[in-house]
Amino acid sequence: xxxxxxxxxxxxxxxxxxxxxxxxxxxxxxxxxxxxxxxxxxxxxxxxxxxxxxxxxxxxxxxxxxxxxxxxxxxxxxxxxxxxxxxxxxxxxxxxxxxxxxxxxxxxxxxxxxxxxxxxxxxxxxxxxxxxxxxxxxxxxxxxxxxxxxxxxxxxxxxxxxxxxxxxxxxxxxxxxxxxxxxxxxxxxxxxxxxxxxxxxxxxxxxxxxxxxxxxxxxxxxxxxxxxxxxxxxxxxxxxxxxxxxxxxxxxxxxxxxxxxxxxxxxxxxxxxxxxxxxxxxxxxxxxxxxxxxxxxxxxxxxxxxxxxxxxxxxxxxxxxxxxxxxxxxxxxxxxxxxxxxxxxxxxxxxxxxxxxxxxxxxxxxxxxxxxxxxxxxxxxxxxxxxxxxxxxxxxxxxxxxxxxxxxxxxxxxxxxxxxxxxxxxxxxxxxxxxxxxxxxxxxxxxxxxxxxxxxxxxxxxxxxxxxxxxxxxxxxxxxxxxxxxxxxxxxxxxxxxxxxxx
Amino acid sequence: xxxxxxxxxxxxxxxxxxxxxxxxxxxxxxxxxxxxxxxxxxxxxxxxxxxxxxxxxxxxxxxxxxxxxxxxxxxxxxxxxxxxxxxxxxxxxxxxxxxxxxxxxxxxxxxxxxxxxxxxxxxxxxxxxxxxxxxxxxxxxxxxxxxxxxxx
Numbered sequence: 001x002x003x004x005x006x007x008x009x010x011x012x013x014x015x016x017x018x019x020x021x022x023x024x025x026x027x028x029x030x031x032x033x034x035x036x037x038x039x040x041x042x043x044x045x046x047x048x049x050x051x052x053x054x055x056x057x058x059x060x061x062x063x064x065x066x067x068x069x070x071x072x073x074x075x076x077x078x079x080x081x082x083x084x085x086x087x088x089x090x091x092x093x094x095x096x097x098x099x100x101x102x103x104x105x106x107x108x109x110x111x112x113x114x115x116x117x118x119x120x121x122x123x124x125x126x127x128x129x130x131x132x133x134x135x136x137x138x139x140x141x142x143x144x145x146x147x148x149x150x151x152x153x154x155x156x157x158x159x160x161x162x163x164x165x166x167x168x169x170x171x172x173x174x175x176x177x178x179x180x181x182x183x184x185x186x187x188x189x190x191x192x193x194x195x196x197x198x199x200x201x202x203x204x205x206x207x208x209x210x211x212x213x214x215x216x217x218x219x220x221x222x223x224x225x226x227x228x229x230x231x232x233x234x235x236x237x238x239x240x241x242x243x244x245x246x247x248x249x250x251x252x253x254x255x256x257x258x259x260x261x262x263x264x265x266x267x268x269x270x271x272x273x274x275x276x277x278x279x280x281x282x283x284x285x286x287x288x289x290x291x292x293x294x295x296x297x298x299x300x301x302x303x304x305x306x307x308x309x310x311x312x313x314x315x316x317x318x319x320x321x322x323x324x325x326x327x328x329x330x331x332x333x334x335x336x337x338x339x340x341x342x343x344x345x346x347x348x349x350x351x352x353x354x355x356x357x358x359x360x361x362x363x364x365x366x367x368x369x370x371x372x373x374x375x376x377x378x379x380x381x382x383x384x385x386x387x388x389x390x391x392x393x394x395x396x397x398x399x400x401x402x403x404x405x406x407x408x409x410x411x412x413x414x415x416x417x418x419x420x421x422x423x424x425x426x427x428x429x430x431x432x433x434x435x436x437x438x439x440x441x442x443x444x445x446x447x448x449x450x451x452x453x454x455x456x457x458x459x460x461x462x463x464x465x466x467x468x469x470x471x472x473x474x475x476x477x478x479x480x481x482x483x484x485x486x487x488x489x490x491x492x493x494x495x496x497x498x499x500x501x502x503x
Numbered sequence: 504x505x506x507x508x509x510x511x512x513x514x515x516x517x518x519x520x521x522x523x524x525x526x527x528x529x530x531x532x533x534x535x536x537x538x539x540x541x542x543x544x545x546x547x548x549x550x551x552x553x554x555x556x557x558x559x560x561x562x563x564x565x566x567x568x569x570x571x572x573x574x575x576x577x578x579x580x581x582x583x584x585x586x587x588x589x590x591x592x593x594x595x596x597x598x599x600x601x602x603x604x605x606x607x608x609x610x611x612x613x614x615x616x617x618x619x620x621x622x623x624x625x626x627x628x629x630x631x632x633x634x635x636x637x638x639x640x641x642x643x644x645x646x647x648x649x650x651x652x653x654x655x
Contacts, residue, residue: 057645170567174522174560181529181553188546195546196532223587226618227580392618393629399587399614400607400633403594408647413595420591427584432518433574450549462541 009359010132016360017367022065025058029066030368033073034376038081038089038383039394044074045437046221048334049213050401052341053409060342061357065364067338068318071331072124072365075274075311076372079116080383083109083303092274092310095282099295099302111244112303113380115252117373118244119308123260124369127315130264131322131362135351138323142348147455148466152476154449157326159480160269161438163487164276172438175429179439182207183446190454202414209337211406211415212443215422216429216436217330218402222395223427244300252304255285263309267316273329274310274317281309315365322358323348326445330437333444513576515568523561530554586617602650603642607634 016022032051036042048067055063078090083100096116103112145153162172185196186206197203244252262284263277285305286295295302318335320328325347327333336346344350344357351358376383406415429436460466468474529550539545567573590613597606611630615621641647 054645168564170560170563171518174518174557174564177553177556177560178522178525181525181550181557184549184553191537191546193536193546195536195550196529198532219587219591222617223580223583226583226587390620392615392621393625395618396611396614396629397633399590400594400610400637403591403598403610404637404641407594407598408641408645411648413598416591416595416598420588420595423591424584424588427579428521431577431579432514432521434518453549454544457544458542464541 005136006132009136009355010363012355013132013359013361013363014367016061016356017065017363021059022062022360022364023367025062025066026069026364026368027371029069030073030076030372031375032066033070034077034080034372034379034383035386036070037074037077037079037093038386039077039389040081040087040089042394042398043090043217043221044071045213045330045334046217046398047074048331048338049210049217050398050405052210052213052334052337053405055338056341056409060339060344060354061360063338063342064335064357064361065368067335068361068365069368072120072311072314072368073372075307075314076117076120076376077383078310079120079303079307080113080376080380081387083112083116084384085387090274092278092314093307094275095278095306096303098282099297099299102296102298103300103303106298108298111248111300114244114377115248115300115304116307117376118249119252119256119259119304120311121369121373122256123263123308123312124315124372125366126260127264127267127312128362128366128369130316131319131365132359134319135323135358135362138319139348139351142324145472146470147452147459148470149472149476151449151452151456152467152473152480153324154326154445154452156476156480156483157320157328158438158441158445159483161328161441163483164269164273167433167435169484169487171432171434175434175436175439176442179442179444180446180449181442182212182439183443184450189447189451202412202418206447207418207443208409208415209333209340209443210409211418212422213334213337213440214402214406215419216426216440218398219419219423220426220430220436222398223423224430225391226395248300252300255281255301255305256308258284258288259305259308260312263312264316266309267313268319269328273331274314277309277313278306281305311369318362318365321346322350322361325350325448327441330440333440336444512568512571512573514574515564515571517576519561519563519565519568521561522564523558526554526557526559526561529557583617586613590614590617598649601653602655603637604634604652607637 017026032047033044036044036047048070051067055067058066074090075092078088078093079096079100081087081089082093082096083104086097086101088094088097100112100116103109158176162169162176185203187194187204194204259281262281266277266280267273282302282305285301286292289295289301317328317332320326321332321335327336339346344354402419403416406419407413409415426436456466457464467477533547533550533554536547536550537545538547590610593613594606594610597609611633615626638651642649642651
């Protein structure tokens with residue numbers, strides 16, 4: 001790609017991102033994101049689901065900029081709670097508790113928070129550039145995909161989501177299939193036939209994404225969290241001496257770079273994302289350190305690496321969604337939901353049809369990261385105060401916002417009944433140890449996959465070998481099989497289980 | 504919940520049954536969906552593939568539950584589950600006839616009953632703030648067509 005293209009693309013992006021209105025939505029997104037990141041038990045998926053209906057009232061750019069801000073803002077917020085309270089505010093900050101909290105106990109909460117923020121900002125900057133560089137060629141590649149290639153790519157995406165899901169692989173496969181099935185409920189676009197509607201008229205247009213997401217993530221989270229007793233030991237409400245010393249910066253620079261690299265890579269992989277990235281980065285630092293035994297006692301690298309990695313991954317996970325239209329995790333599924341509310345069909349055509357939106361969103365990520373690093377540290381006091389709001393009250397607020405959010409979508413009381421249903425279903429999944437994220441991905445991809453399957457068969461005149469004769473499609477399928485094999489092979493399975501157990 | 508000696512993983516068994524039952528149900532409901540031809544796949548093909556997939560996955564999980572030890576089923580926290588569900592159902596039933604304020608009082612009271620350790624004063628203040636905020640955001644701000652009071 002031409003360097004001048006990159007320049008003009010980014011210039012276009014910044015011209016969109018820096019309008020007063022979009023700056024405002026970016027700020028709202030990052031602040032909301034930080035807030036929910038700080039609060040344990042409130043995740044970005046549920047929050048984005050909550051705010052999806054509200055984005056209906058915003059212009060498309062503002063809506064997507066705000067939703068994106070929530071995701072990476074949450075990565076910043078999560079570390080604050082991890083360091084000060086030894087509780088992961090966000091699941092991607094679990095590992096930051098280990099050394100971050102120890103640093104705080106040794107009277108150095110300031111440098112820990114600062115390094116987390118600086119590392120995140122560094123990672124955010126690199127990841128933004130990476131997206132800007134990688135998106136155009138990937139988009140060009142995607143435009144040459146045949147329907148068969150697309151179909152196989154979706155299989156690959158779903159398989160990776162399955163492999164990367166926590167816990168049982170076979171259960172994740174089941175959840176994906178369940179999601180695909182839920183996705184095709186309603187009127188079949190090709191034949192007009194009604195499928196699985198049971199004569200219920202709100203199902204004729206298919207199940208709406210928002211009630212499913214809010215039920216399975218929002219209500220279910222309340223049900224599950226209210227049964228867990230929570231304990232918040234706030235170490236200190238006063239954070240002084242924010243600035244890390246030169247020695248701190250020097251020690252953590254390498255960790256930041258490695259964390260950013262690893263995180264960027266893991267973020268792009270379908271099914272990957274912030275959680276996996278932070279674990280991998282921490283493990284890497286520990287492995288290459290000369291003093292691995294000191295990890296867990298307040299090593300600054302143990303904060304810098306995972307915090308850089310989770311922010312990098314949070315941002316690069318936009319790449320497959322923006323270029324191929326395939327969401328790689330539940331948060332990206334929410335972004336797709338946000339696009340569809342505004343009538344934008346995600347895929348390679350977004351970049352060419354709506355360059356302002358596309359580049360504006362990318363530029364806004366850097367702007368948002370800058371806002372976070374500038375505002376966040378001075379505001380630590382406020383975030384800490386927020387932790388004194390007990391979950392028993394917070395849960396009531398979430399409950400109400402879930403209900404009114406779904407209702408506001410179509411002014412349909414019936415859809416609120418759907419979230420009640422999916423709330424219970426979500427709790428059943430929780431009890432059976434079935435992760436809902438793969439189901440959500442299947443749900444989004446279901447209709448797309450069926451359409452591409454049909455188109456591929458039509459173009460191949462009914463010859464199903466097209467999936468293995470097209471080189472790209474074959475590559476994707478072989479990769480999917482390899483991935484599944486990898487998980488089934490006992491040695492790999494053991495390390496995978498070990499990696500997830502450390503949580 | 505206690506399990507008999509034959510049941511090694513209640514969680515896996517139930518999970519297997521769930522997936523297989525959904526698959527079988529989907530297969531039965533979709534039994535008359537047209538299959539079309541290989542060139543023009545009918546609306547029944549994709550659901551059929553998924554249904555068989557679910558039945559297969561369910562069977563594997565079930566068998567795994569029979570053969571290997573795994574986590575048992577733990578009891579449900581009925582109180583929050585029922586009360587939160589009931590709250591959402593009440594919202595659906597009340598919002599149009601009774602308006603925002605009455606609905607919120609009912610929904611938030613049910614939500615409070617689902618949690619523990621509430622203090623009456625704190626809760627009352629919280630509800631008041633929430634109601635004022637909701638009117639501000641949803642009725643005035645977003646202009647949603649909902650009644651504030653039952654008699655509006």
